[in-house]
Every structure is written in structure tokens, then in C-alpha cells.
Amino acid sequence: MDDVAIIGVGRTPFGRFPGQTAIQLGATAVRAALADAGLEWKQIQFGFAGSYEVDNPDAVINFLGLTGIPITDVYNGCATAASALTQTANTIRLGEYEIGIAIGMDKHPTGAFAGYSEEYGLPAWYGETGLFLTPKFFAMKIQRYMYDHGISPATLAKAAAKNYRNGSISPEAFRRTPMSEEKILGSRMVNDPLTQYMFCSPDEGAAAVILCKASVAHKYTSRPIYLKASVVRTRKLGAFEVHSPWLPLEREEAPTVFASRAAYEMAGIAPDDVDVAQLQDTDAGAEVIHLAENGLCKDGEQERLYAEGATEIGGSIPVNTDGGLIANGEPIGASGLRQVYELTRQLRGTAGDRQVPGTPRVGYGQLYGAPGTAGVAILSL
Amino acid sequence: MAQRVVAEGLFDWPSDEPRLIGSKCQVCGLVAFPAYPNCPKCGSLDVAETRLSTRGTLWTWTRQRFQPKNPPYLGIEPAADFVGYGVGYIELPEARVEARLTVGVDEPLEIGQEMELTVVPFATDADGTEVLTYAFRPVSQSVERS
Numbered sequence: 001m002d003d004v005a006i007i008g009v010g011r012t013p014f015g016r017f018p019g020q021t022a023i024q025l026g027a028t029a030v031r032a033a034l035a036d037a038g039l040e041w042k043q044i045q046f047g048f049a050g051s052y053e054v055d056n057p058d059a060v061i062n063f064l065g066l067t068g069i070p071i072t073d074v075y076n077g078c079a080t081a082a083s084a085l086t087q088t089a090n091t092i093r094l095g096e097y098e099i100g101i102a103i104g105m106d107k108h109p110t111g112a113f114a115g116y117s118e119e120y121g122l123p124a125w126y127g128e129t130g131l132f133l134t135p136k137f138f139a140m141k142i143q144r145y146m147y148d149h150g151i152s153p154a155t156l157a158k159a160a161a162k163n164y165r166n167g168s169i170s171p172e173a174f175r176r177t178p179m180s181e182e183k184i185l186g187s188r189m190v191n192d193p194l195t196q197y198m199f200c201s202p203d204e205g206a207a208a209v210i211l212c213k214a215s216v217a218h219k220y221t222s223r224p225i226y227l228k229a230s231v232v233r234t235r236k237l238g239a240f241e242v243h244s245p246w247l248p249l250e251r252e253e254a255p256t257v258f259a260s261r262a263a264y265e266m267a268g269i270a271p272d273d274v275d276v277a278q279l280q281d282t283d284a285g286a287e288v289i290h291l292a293e294n295g296l297c298k299d300g301e302q303e304r305l306y307a308e309g310a311t312e313i314g315g316s317i318p319v320n321t322d323g324g325l326i327a328n329g330e331p332i333g334a335s336g337l338r339q340v341y342e343l344t345r346q347l348r349g350t351a352g353d354r355q356v357p358g359t360p361r362v363g364y365g366q367l368y369g370a371p372g373t374a375g376v377a378i379l380s381l
Numbered sequence: 382m383a384q385r386v387v388a389e390g391l392f393d394w395p396s397d398e399p400r401l402i403g404s405k406c407q408v409c410g411l412v413a414f415p416a417y418p419n420c421p422k423c424g425s426l427d428v429a430e431t432r433l434s435t436r437g438t439l440w441t442w443t444r445q446r447f448q449p450k451n452p453p454y455l456g457i458e459p460a461a462d463f464v465g466y467g468v469g470y471i472e473l474p475e476a477r478v479e480a481r482l483t484v485g486v487d488e489p490l491e492i493g494q495e496m497e498l499t500v501v502p503f504a505t506d507a508d509g510t511e512v513l514t515y516a517f518r519p520v521s522q523s524v525e526r527s
């Protein structure tokens with residue numbers, strides 16, 4: 001099968017954009033990716049487009065050109081972008097096309113995501129009794145994790161503070177004001193042990209990634225970045241997952257663990273090789289847990305790693321160098337492509353103020369969301 | 382006051398000693414909650430109703446401090462009147478069950494503490510009917526049976 005290269009990345013700022021539709025934001029991101037690749041829209045041969053709020057994100061072609069190419073719309077919860085990226089990569093690997101695009105866009109109302117439990121294969125009473133809520137799941141997962149592995153609330157505050165700090169030097173981030181650990185810990189308790197400023201917010205934005213067959217990448221760029229693996233996995237019985245009215249006594253690893261292992265194997269890359277990571281930080285606790293679920297540390301090591309600054313831009317394992325979801329917010333369809341955008345910039349050495357020092361060679365991205373779906377992408381020079 | 386259960390088949394009601402109703406796979410033995418029409422482990426359709434134990438330990442917890450959106454949440458009180466509630470997973474001998482906890486937002490909770498099943502009103506319909514659901518309460522909070 002053919003290898004796949006990333007030759008163009010683009011994103012909009014994430015935040016609130018009254019008067020602009022998600023599809024218009026999507027077109028802006030696509031144009032940015034085309035400009036980055038030095039391509040015109042008519043050279044794009046196929047695409048996958050992801051969104052939660054937009055039924056037909058492929059309508060973005062209204063603003064780009066009706067060239068008749070196949071575009072498939074995808075939705076897969078918070079792992080939507082991983083699905084768009086994986087399908088785009090696999091279509092190239094299969095040899096059907098040479099150049100394709102993964103597009104993600106969303107425009108969410110404010111506040112926590114809400115919906116009906118029946119739409120997730122759960123009984124109606126689950127929502128009616130006030131249990132169908134994602135924030136309290138993340139709270140209960142980190143609560144148990146802190147108990148099992150000796151993680152303190154101070155470490156959660158350190159993770160969030162780092163992401164606000166990184167957001168303050170990321171021009172496209174939503175939250176661009178640094179925040180002290182004291183202010184984060186002292187903000188309104190939302191779902192114990194998670195406070196208001198430990199959570200990300202649903203918001204608006206778009207991102208796009210142009211992929212091509214690796215053997216032709218040098219026609220378009222002198223600095224191709226290779227997408228070594230892109231993997232999606234769903235939960236197995238026993239994993240402690242969002243929207244679970246019950247769990248069997250026998251525990252199973254999280255879907256992230258399986259996606260991660262498969263991606264490392266596909267890429268021929270080990271956790272020790274990762275130079276920069278973008279992890280799903282729906283909340284500060286999720287980032288802490290995901291560090292271990294992706295093999296980047298052992299359970300419990302986070303307490304020391306965050307205290308030592310290991311996850312900072314200049315640390316041994318920089319995490320969420322663009323501020324992650326906490327600073328960017330989460331337009332679901334675009335979130336994972338934002339990670340790929342950031343990792344590509346880091347590996348090219350063009351990440352500006354937030355550039356990881358040295359020559360990062362391997363970038364790692366991970367998404368996780370309802371109802372227990374994970375996506376992992378591994379990039380390398 | 383008129384009362385109704387939030388869902389039939391979720392727990393025994395009316396009952397002096399209500400229990401949660403799950404399902405047990407007749408092929409692989411897995412106990413699931415609530416009662417499933419199939420086994421979520423092996424996929425078998427050969428499942429039978431089973432009652433879960435009423436006592437267990439708190440496996441993890443949080444507090445729901447903001448009012449969930451209505452719908453689907455049945456609580457329709459004004460936001461200012463919303464009272465937060467505990468949520469946790471109770472480790473029973475058969476499974477870990479997610480539940481509302483009958484503790485206010487200021488009452489302490491600890492992983493490992495003993496909890497027992499109860500049935501409580503948690504919302505009131507527009508016509509005044511109280512809606513009942515299952516919940517767990519700290520054992521020390523209950524009236525000890527002698």
C-alpha cells in the first residue's frame with residue numbers, strides 16, 4: 001500500500017463568529033490549506049468532510065467550486081476528525097486517488113452538549129433522571145484515577161494553566177489569556193473535582209488537511225510530513241466510558257489504549273520516539289489520563305511530570321502546544337484536524353512562539369469522545 | 382400526592398424492599414443493568430430478568446452542580462431553585478451501577494464507603510405528580526434495621 005504525506009494544513013481561529021456559518025468557516029479553512037500546499041481546489045480529487053451540527057458539510061463546495069469530486073460526510077462524535085482523516089488516508093493508500101482533503105467544521109451553541117439518551121442506544125430514563133451528561137463522566141473518571149494513582153487537584157490545575165499559557169501564544173486560539181493555577185482551582189466547582197476553568201467549551205471553527213500519495217509529495221512541497229498511522233477504535237465491554245448506566249466488574253482498557261497500540265504498530269514508532277503530542281483535553285483530567293493511555297507515561301507518573309514541567313513546550317514531552325481544547329474550545333468536526341495542523345507546523349519547525357525546541361521528528365494526536373470512541377494519528381518527518 | 386416511576390421495569394415498585402432489575406445472560410452469565418434484550422458481551426438473545434443486590438460500595442463519584450437541560454431532564458424547577466445532587470457508581474456484587482446519590486452538594490463522599498439502594502422523588506410533573514427514581518444513600522444515613 002502507498003504511504004501518505006501531508007502537504008497542506010489550514011484552520012480558522014476557533015471561538016465565536018456571529019454572522020458566519022460553519023460551512024463558510026469550512027471554506028476559509030480549505031482555502032488556507034490549499035494556499036499552504038500551493039494547490040488550487042480543482043486539483044483536489046476527493047474528500048471527507050466532518051461535522052456534528054451541519055448535516056451536509058460537503059456543501060462547502062458551494063464556496064470552492066462545483067468540480068464533481070466524490071465527498072463523503074462523516075460524523076463520529078468527538079473522533080469525527082479522526083474518521084475523516086483516516087478515510088482520506090486509506091483512500092490514498094488503496095491507490096484510488098492521489099490527492100484528497102479532510103475537512104472539519106462546526107458551530108455549537110454555548111454550554112455543555114445536550115441530547116437524548118435514546119439517540120445513544122440508552123433508555124430514556126437515563127436522560128430524564130439527569131445522568132446523560134458528559135462533564136460528570138469525565139469528573140468521575142478522573143476522580144477514580146486520582147484515587148488509584150495518587151494524582152492531586154494541583155496537577156489538574158497545572159495541566160489547565162499550561163494550556164491557557166500555550167493558548168496565549170497561539171494566534172488562532174479561543175482563550176488567549178493566561179490563568180493562574182490558584183484561579184483555576186478557585187473557580188466555580190462544576191463536577192467535583194473539576195472546576196469551571198478545567199473544562200473546554202464547545203465553540204466554532206474549521207480546519208482542513210490535504211493528503212497525497214507519498215511518492216508524489218515532492219511535486220508539491222519540499223517539506224512533506226508523513227502520516228504514518230491514523231486509527232479509530234470503539235470501546236470494549238468493561239471500559240469505563242461516557243454514558244454508561246452500568247459497568248461489569250471486570251475492567252477493560254479504554255478505546256484510546258487500543259487505538260494507540262494499533263497506531264504505534266502501524267507506524268513502526270514507539271512512545272519514546274514521540275517529540276510532541278496533542279491529546280484530547282475535554283477537561284484537565286482527561287489530558288492527565290490520556291498521557292498514560294497513549295503510552296507517554298506510566299499511570300501516576302503525571303504527578304511528577306507536571307510538577308517538573310515535562311509537558312511544557314520546552315519539556316521532555318510537550319503536550320497541547322497550541323493550548324489544546326481548553327484554550328481552543330471544541331468545534332467537534334474540526335478538533336482533530338486542528339491537532340494535525342499544529343503537529344504539522346511543529347514538525348516543519350514553523351510553529352512560531354510555541355515551537356518545540358530541537359528538531360521534533362514525531363508528532364502524536366489523540367481524540368476521545370462519546371460514546372467511547374478514540375482516534376489516534378502519528379506524524380513523522 | 383400522586384407519584385409515578387420514571388420507567389417501568391427499572392426497579393420493583395411499589396415495594397417495601399425494592400431492588401434494581403437487570404438481565405442475566407443464560408449463555409455466558411454476564412449480568413447487565415438495566416435489563417437488556419440481548420447480552421452486551423456475547424450478543425445472545427437468551428437473557429432472563431435478575432434482581433441486583435441492594436448494598437455495595439462507592440466506586441467513584443462526583444456532584445452534578447449545574448441543572449441539566451430540560452428536556453430530556455425532567456426537573457423543571459427554575460434554575461435558582463435547582464439543588465445539586467451526587468452521582469456515583471456503586472460496586473454491587475453483580476456489577477457497578479451508576480446512580481444519583483441522596484447527598485447534598487456539601488455532604489462528604491468517599492470512595493469505598495458503604496451505600497444502599499433507595500427510591501426517591503427527583504422531579505415533579507406539571508400536574509404535580511412526583512417522579513420516582515432509584516438512588517443510593519450512605520448506609521450511615523439510613524435507619525438501621527435491627
